[in-house]
Amino acid sequence: MRNSSFLLSASISARFSVLLVAGLLALGIATHAQAEGAGTAESGTLRTFEQASERALGSVFEFIEPVTERGIEGVFAFLDAQQWVFILLALAIGYPLGRLKFGPISLGSTASTLLVAVVISMTAQIAFNMTYAIPGIVATIFLSLFMYALGLGVGPKFFAGLKSGGLAAIVCGVIIWALNWVICVGGAHLVGLESGFAAGLISGSYTITAVLGVAESAVQSGSATVPPGMTADEIGANMAAGYAVSYILSSVGIILLMRYLPAMFGHDPAADAKKAEDAFAGSGTHPLPGTPHAFLLGYMPFDIRAYKVENENLVGKSVNELFEAHPQAPILRVERDGQVIDALNNPTIRKGDIVTVRADVHDMILHGNEVGPEVDDPVARDITIESADIAVSSSEIAGKTIEELARTSLAYGLRLIAIFRAGQEIPIGPQTDIRVGDVVRLTGPDSCIERAGKALGSRVITEQTLATTEVMYMAIAMVVGFIAGTLSVTIAGIPFALGTSAGCLLAGIIVAYLRSRNPQFGGPVSEGARSFLQDIGLNVFVAVLGANTGPKIISALGGDTVIWLALIGTIAALLPVVVAFFVADKFFKLNSVINAGACAGGRNSTPSLNAVLEQSKSQVAAVPFPVSYAITTVLALVGGYIAQILS
Known part of the structure; x- marks a missing residue:
């Protein structure tokens, strides 16, 4: 009432x-x-x-x-x-x-x-007998966006990570798959579950729906015999029940486990992620082109100061003449009688002019008074300094050393921060030569950077450039990745395919990898846009998943069977991951965040990978993910087929 x-x-x-x-x-x-x-x-x-x-x-x-x-x-x-x-x-x-x-x-x-x-x-479903069913295309779209954005984040480090941890990632995946298969098949046999439940448990605990398809094909083709007293439809219903119960429990359980797995073994995921990033970046100390914080200036020993010219030795000389004599202290602006004169116009210095200089703070403290007294002139010092990546395309520049270029107009007003070659930062010295394909990172006034871009023969990529996202390149890359993921090869009646989500992931990895070698490739993608796609893509996907899975759980509830399904499915989803992490941690000495990423891939769980990314505050855990993901996808399909034959 x-x-x-x-x-x-x-x-x-x-x-x-x-x-x-x-x-x-x-x-x-x-x-x-x-x-x-x-x-x-x-x-x-x-x-x-x-x-x-x-x-x-x-x-x-x-x-x-x-x-x-x-x-x-x-x-x-x-x-x-x-x-x-x-x-x-x-x-x-x-x-x-x-x-x-x-x-x-x-x-x-x-x-x-x-x-x-x-x-x-x-x-x-329970209260009003309503069955929610959101079209699968919604989940496909948002999962594809998530995987592509994830690939963009991890791309520059991917191949370096494969060299250092590829074997360990494969071992993690094989351990997880083997233990999962033994627990599901052995557990179903020990408690006397009917035919079809084992394959459903594998599919649900591994969160790979395709396992249901190959197990069903084993029944339809006659490779798996139907037990006396059962029908093929009853076996299919058992598969669906085993899948539904184990799927939701394993989906939530693996996210929570992976969120705290490194800490359970005494590791700090954030600190280990930083170590892994440093290791994969090589000997360089600056972010690679096309990666987050690439244009973050941070601490710099240079500053902008204004002086009133009183030194007679400077009077009558042009700005370019003074630059040739003192390249370490270029004049960026000249102010005369309240009027600002751009230094690129090469004005001649007069006594009483206010000149804006950008140089090492230490040098300006010691020698600034040689120009004249320092003045507090906001107009003179109102110069925006930005950072930019420029790919070297000019054959006239290629082959010259930094020392040779330092006194040319190309270097005027600029500071060389880093040089990247083949995706790796290289040491900088006076005799370091510049080659076609190198990416140089410069800081200085925007006018000087634009002039350098023309001299180097490439488009200037700055933080402002990345304020917008080029959708065309993203769409083309995702189309290629999606199509590649749909291609399949059938062996012994079992279809093998990369999968559309993994295809989009690899497309993102390749685009980001190539962009680290040429920041013009693939169009600009702001880190904010990439991060949003990654976040909203995965969470809309799991929302659709929850809507469609919830009603299926209701149909599987009843009797002792549901208890065994929940118990076996949860153990099969979680225990193999803990064992694999332990093996990689103790025997391979694998970085805990890389280890967790390999285990997430070995469990074929994209949401659990996101949990690792959140805890580690880094994208580096995604480096080993595609390796173990690919190998265990194939093994899980084969295992589901064999499990149905044995049941």
């Missing part, structure tokens, strides 16, 4: 609120119309506005009618009809829920969004 009264009052309150808002809206429209009509004395205007308000109110009531007429049930019906609202609601609740701490533990945005989506869809 209380529930009925609550629902009735809630429904009445909701309807009253809507009527109140609608009434105020109509009143506002009518009042506005009357004011307009008073000025023109045209009653037709008032009628027009009244008709418009009636249509607007009708649209409002039609849109929210399920809620106002059916109360709480109407809310769930509304979410069923408006699937995008369901996704947004799961995100809106999941994100703050993921930040809540229960002691030292927090779910994180991905696990919490998945849980919220599952709870909403299960409630709709």
